[in-house]
Amino acid sequence: MKVEQIQRAMSVGVIGGLGAIGSADLYAKMTRTAAKAANKDKDRVKVLFGQQAFDDADMAGAENAQTNTRKLYVFDMLREFEQRGTSAVLLPCFISHTFIDEVQAEVGVPIIDMLAAIRRHLAQRLPKLQKIGVLTSSYVRKKALFEKYFAGDCELLYPSAVMQHACLMRAVYGTTGIKNGYLDGESIDLLYRACKDLLDQGAQVIVPGMTEIATVAEALGARGIPIIDTNQIYAESALNFQPGQVGRSFKIGVVGGVGPAATVDFIEKVIRNTPAARDQDHIKLVVEHNPKIPDRTDNLIGDGADPTVAIYAACKRLENDNADMIAIPCNTAHAFVERIQSYLSIPIVNMxxxxxxxxxxxxxxxxxxxxxxxxxxxxxxxxxxxxxxxxxxxxxxxxxxxxxxxxxxxxxxxxxxxxxxxxxxxxxxxxxxxxxxxxxxxxxxxxxxxxxxxxxxxxxxxxxxxxxxxxxxxxxxxxxxxxxxxxxxxxxxxxx
CATH class of the missing domain: 3.40.50.1860 (Rossmann fold)
Structure with missing residues (x-):
């Protein structure tokens, strides 16, 4: 597949641990694709892999599976990549894409949307596509993730109930399934039967909705199944990704404690001046409340301690907490703003x-x-x-x-x-x-x-x-x- 010119100085993180086989496959394909693209451009995309200890459920894709542990794990990994200055992150997990908006709202690093990448690929390569066969977990089916992206474009087909449980879920989660390292034999036979069920329903193409299935797409293709490799598509989408504004909510950083009562007064005024019909309509605030900052007046008219470093440190902590701007509800502290503003990546609103x-x-x-x-x-x-x-x-x-x-x-x-x-x-x-x-x-x-x-x-x-x-x-x-x-x-x- 042709890869567009890559963006210079870009780093892409891959979140591992949500499925060792699938994430490793994506990382390998991402690395190979980036290396090929680097032949056209002097700058190679830096591919980072991150994984922490994660105790995945034996049947994470079950219809009524709990995702709380997975959500917190994904958030922690995104924060880790964000702190490393990563340009964007690949999240090779369809289950996690059912709550992608929840975690994206809380981090500044963009998550590259896997479903959107698949949709673009199909629209470009198969513009007359009418029926898509989807091989995905029972949980993702229940959450109607594919319907969110493809509803109205074409008809989505899924394996029958019997095929879903006896073939598809067993091929991935079974004792001899892909998650346990079996990438041939019975797991391929079971997936082949599920694919045939979709083809009998009229599917024109098979889309893996589990990253593990994408690892064996080539083997299924060799058996005549018209299946796409969603991991390869996802990897290539990262090279064409243009970082922009993500869904993270705007956040005001407040240097507080100068003085304490004035800080509370300022926050009350922000809340009072925000038109809101519910809690969620209000603006996110993060406050670095440090009443230990040396007195500004004592320094300006006497020999009191210099508060510059303390104010700067407070601003840097707000910057690190993803504030979009900084407010300092202290008039005298503004005598020190010019000293520190050029060292910050976010603006201090000059009161x-x-x-x-x-x-x-x-x-x-x-x-x-x-x-x-x-x-x-x-x-x-x-x-x-x-x-x-x-x-x-x-x-x-x-x-x-x-x-x-x-x-x-x-x-x-x-x-x-x-x-x-x-x-x-x-x-x-x-x-x-x-x-x-x-x-x-x-x-x-x-x-x-x-x-x-x-x-x-x-x-x-x-x-x-x-x-x-x-x-x-x-x-x-x-x-x-x-x-x-x-x-x-x-x-x-x-x-x-």
Whole structure:
């Protein structure tokens, strides 16, 4: 069979253990096919084989067989290949293809679809095919796996009940069956009888729906059976495979613990802003909750420990857990984002830039931004940088509290009876309102709560009438949550 030009630097993993004979046969055919293709292209496809101890059931293909152990095994093997950076994985097991969507949703490495490969092969080679004979296990028949791919295209034929149990299942699972290493003699005779039953029903071609049967396709063909080698077809499909977006659900990674209450607040806002009618409509989240990350403000305005490595380590763990993006619900931590972003393969959504963009879209006529933040955030000028980057310098003007009112803000956040200490009450809120009034009196058109603890006291879009001026208050945590929901895709989005 002609093989198309292969993709460079591609590695394909083969999951073994689900049927030693079938997976070994596929691996051998994959290796030979890749070697032939390499003669046309200087880069050879790297074929990897992975197998762990797996106690397969004596009759895994029985109609009412349990597949829980198999599912967990397949998931573990996929995770192993994913961690090895494999481009794609071959899963030589028809039983496992009945739950392929379940495991694909939880991993990032693509599983090459065996049934889809068989369907494409038949459509290309036998376009006028009307009746297909299928030799598959009783379990796969019950799950109607082939109907999922071929319904409407042609008629699927299966052996009679007697042939299914006395010939097909016995040829594979019997004492002298293929799974026990008997690739000739009685096992071939039994499969031949099952094939004849299908041909008598009008089958034009026989499709093995068990990888073990594909290992003896040549022997059956020598007896005049029009059977295809599904293992060879599957191997060749891997060389033509183009990796793309797989069915894994979008996942938001959250650097938590900076601070702890703000982390919970951010997650609540993501959930609240996600339109969902059921649990499954919500967005996947993974949180690296590390309150031991050194204080950001202490480092920026004093001689406190540098939190760069701790923040980076948290991001790398989220990256390794297949997060698609990272959110850091801490304004001050964004002073360290530029130091680490280029070392990550996934983006950190910049809460500060999103906040300035939000102001431009929603409050563009309000050009003076009053910032309430930690002294570290103010000293780092990260918000000023975001303002300068938005539509060029001069679009907005930013003001911050004077020394006395900045001390008030720091007391609200870090004080012995401040938010980080767990105090969220009217007394603390009154202190924050004094700082807001100070900024408004000095010309602020909009107030940004530039520390994620402050929205625990005042909500997004609360408005304050100071001296006859109605000034909106914005919560960057809420704005970040809205952006994350939007990035998660159209099925999990509220207009931002």
């Amino acid at each position: 500060l830039s999103e906040t300035v963009s939000y102001i431009g879209k929603r409050h563009g006529d309000k050009t003076c931004i009053g910032l309430l933040a930690t002294s570290g955030t103010i000293a780092s000028r990260v918000y000023q940088h975001a303002v300068d980057q938005y539509a060029g310098q001069g679009k907005f003007r930013m003001i911050t509290p004077d020394a006395a009112h900045q001390d008030l803000v720091m007391d609200v956040i870090y004080g012995a009876q401040g938010v980080k200490a767990g105090f969220i009450n009217d007394e603390v809120r009154a202190k924050l309102l004094r700082a807001i009034a100070h900024l408004v009196a000095n010309g602020a058109d909009v107030i940004v709560l530039g520390c994620t603890e402050l929205p625990l006291l005042i909500a997004q879009d609360d408005k304050f009438d100071v001296g006859g001026r109605c000034v909106p208050v914005l919560d960057p945590t809420e704005i970040l949550a809205l952006k994350c929901v939007a990035l998660a895709g159209p099925t999990s989005r509220k207009a931002a």
